[in-house]
Amino acid sequence: MVTISSFRYLICSLLLPVAVAFAAPNPTRTVLVTGGAGYIGSHTCVELLQTGKYNVVVVDTLDNSCMESLERVRELTGCPKESLAFRKCDIRDEETLQSVLDEFPGIDSCIHFAGLKAVGESVANPLMYYDCNIGGTTTLLENLSARKIKNFVFSSSATVYGDPEKLPITEDSDLSATNPYGRTKLFIEEILRDCYASNPELWNILILRYFNPIGAHPSGRIGEDPQGIPNNLMPFVAQVCVGRREKLSVFGDDYDTPDGTGVRDYIHVVDLAKGHVAALEKLYTDESVGCEAVNLGTGKGVSVLELVEGMAKATGKPVPYEISPRRPGDVAAVWANPDLAQNMLGWKAELGITEMCEDTWRWQSTNPMGYKEEIVVEN
Template sequence: MSTNDELLKRVLVTGGAGYIGSHVIYTLQTTRRYKVISIDNLHNAHPKALSRVAQLARDALPVDASEKDKDSAEIDSHICDLTQKDQIRAVFEKYGKGGIWGVIHVAAYKAVGESTQIPLSYYENNVAATLYLLQVMQEFECTKLVYSSSATVYGIPPVIPIPESTRLKADSPYGKTKVMCETIIEDLCSSEPEKWRALSLRYFNPAGAHPSGLIGEDPKGRPGNLLPLLAHMAIGRVQDSKLRVFGNDYPTPDGTCVRDYLHVLDLAKGHLLALDALSPESKVFDNRPTDARFKAYNLGRGQGSSVLQIVEAMRKATGYGFEWEIAGRRRGDVPDLTADPTLAEKELGFTAPQDLDTMCRDLWNWQTKHPWGYGEPEGELAPRTRQVVE
């Protein structure tokens, strides 16, 4: 598709230094078709992630790499708070009108439980920030967007696995921010259908890390998601003797919540496919029901795993004997979120072939190579061990 005479397309990734953003940037750079611009306020991210991603891209260059190839391996990084419109505008001004081909908007607060405690922060950081980003994009004639949404938009879905046609009825403030942002983006695409093109990717549960162990998930503070929490318990960063399992009386095979996990690199490839689908020659909007060039796709494997199954998979990967206890249900939790990924497979060519064991292995590889994540304080942690009965 691309020749050496063509210019690299500039693509802006918000939240580029974060877990998902860094793997998305890695995937974009493997194509050598894009010049990546990262913006991040480093709230839950580390700049070292970007230097590691650039290192991976440089290491993958051929001996006879062109100057354009070399340029594709370097990231333009900006510290920017999306709730400050002037800061967003300052980044866009560096590239001028039409200077940025498209945006992948990953940045957001994302913890369901936390969103129930500080909803106003979530509405400001997720909804207001998206609104400001879109306004600046419009100002600078950048009208192609891939939006990071979430399976939480479905609330408690009436049908499992969940198709995209499911009504949107989020239960948590976090999920509601995603519904609001999708609504805003769709309204914008409806208002100027010849200009705007946007795809919303409803993530299920990303997990794992790049197999090199150079980049991975490094949440600040206590991890809010199950897999990184288990990794931190096994490595000794979280000293809890037992995992608290929130509810075992859900209508699922073992009573614990079921989630659809996919490898973060498979998820990242979904963003690349979505970005390609925003090109003028793309057919994905041909069957849309309205004039608006807006569509939503599930990114998942279509296979659910329960909390207890995840614990067992991490026990196999780490050799650590996790113990757990049942706590009460947690507000905002949904019994089963398993994707029907058929539409993304059919229209985007999306697949998520890497299984749960691979995700756990790659997560543990990252965690053992970098016990403290990107922070790396003095004094390495040795993985804790507990006798595991096979």
Template sequence: MSTQTGEPLRRVLVTGGAGYIGSHVVFKLLETRRYKVISIDNHHNSYPTSLVRVSKLAKELLPENPTEQEKDSTVIDTFTCDLTKRDDVRKVFEHYGKGGIWGVIHIAAYKAVGESTQIPLTYYENNVSATVQLLQIMSEYDCTRIVYSSSATVYGTPPKVPIPETTRLQADSPYGKTKVMCETVIDDLCHAEPHRWRALSLRYFNPAGAHPSGLIGEEPRGRPGNLLPLLAHIACGRVKDQLQVFGNDYPTHDGTCVRDYLHVLDLAAGHLLALDALAPESKVFDNAPDDARYKAYNLGKGKGMSVLDMVEAMRKATGYDYKYDIIGRRRGDVPDLTADPALAEKELGFHAPHDLETMCRDLWNWQTKNPDGYGGQAE
């Protein structure tokens, strides 16, 4: 999709832009050549190299004889900045001036369920306080459109699976509770100033895979906290221990926890649809129950896979013979989180066509091309 002549690039700020999800979202934004992306990241769990590679991918997609504006769309404005530091965040907004940033995609957060039960205050400060500050600064600079990265963990143990968006929010972990709080804050803000603010919360299920080029992918700092990158690290020898499976007595088809996996590029495409839905001409809020322009959508495939299903899928992709120990349940884990994505399909036009085989193949392609992650740099 090329930019119409005369229509300037819309500046969009992505928090956590260098991270796993952030880098794929930035790629999707650049691919349209309609946006000028600004990234804020403190590299707590990401590497600056990822955005250098995203920019390279975007440049390769340029048409012959690109315009200056098309070339400019491939250049990312990157700021190393901590969202908990108000003055540093304000400086970024100040750089572009009032009304200079069209919208924000807020992805940056701490995200490990287990860790959140051990250091809840750190999670509340980083995820909730920083979001409140970000919204205050956005308001100050007349930037009143936000796509918020929420999570399926907001549902806790859902009464009904697949899970519709109407499910009550009752998170089981401090991490999940931070997401409920941020959604609540944004909802309240949209109700307080309905003619100023437009916001969508995207409740992610489990992103997996990587860009098929193998140039960008999931590279957590330290031992991976999520199942798929952990399986990839085990297969390539970076993690030496045996896999631990937390509980096999859940009410699921094989006793292990079931999750809804979707390809990270499908998830990223969902952000683009959400951002477009915040434009003045969008019809997404026409059926809202009141004058507040706020909605939440599930982004998932609507198909559940158990821990052991994933181990088997990765065995096929990698050829590695995984061994595992079954240990006790982990606090905060929920038996089954499978999305009902019908609302996002109907109202945003969201689809998640990539299958599990492709997710595992793309993940393994990234891992084998980058055995030490982003060149093993310790930036």
């Protein structure tokens, strides 16, 4: 059966060579992507390479990712070998990082994803998070500045808004954090603002605050592959659907929301990846960006039960779940005002909850154990 998402992927695949062939003859740029083998990083690599404008150098520790994702990026994009390079590197290791920058002197921008991201783990081991996320970022910035690599896109998070006082959330909302993970994002944002203030000529920075990335590439070839028990809702739901988990725990059904469950701004990972490309384009074409934060979201809230119902439609069967007590620190509703992204970057989310669920299921059903195992589906 040909679904809307699979048809969308087929059309994009057919049009890609034409689009690249007729692209404006801009010089090829080389972008360093830290954490590029991970969930959002791999999807961003696809979108960067599909423009035909970028060569990509990925550095990653592979602690929470694997090389297979990048092999599939090559497969999806059909890019020449020299257009996508990988070097295993912990960005806290200055000697190795310097060797990568020396090996690829054409690098003139950086998209920074690398870091730890589990809230519960950050509460249990805050020093590990401060060392990895903040220490890694400062080492990275020192080495980029030494080479005058000024265009910098930082992967931040809506966690920096804490428990928002008003909705939708705009970029000038109050900032706070309720856990060490969120504080590392908030502190790094402050570090970036301080770096720019100290030498405006040296930096051109966009901070992307995104809300709840879900979904997968419409081909089903790359997607989210968390190690151990998933920390986020959608991969847990997907693992329940594929039989890896018995049932979903819905934490609280007595919030002040339409169905009593928490409401979040879910954004398709492909839309999110395109947002990073739009941000990079902005930096290359406008040297006066300075250091600005931009929300990447849909501007719409979706409840936990609405997401569960979406996955039930995508899979054709109910998703087993139980209602559990609220978790400390969870808020009732969070969603973005994405107007600045559209006005500044020319970007807006295009994919809805149907595509998010269908693409998640295509990924999970053909890769039930993530990148460790794949099921070949015959047409």
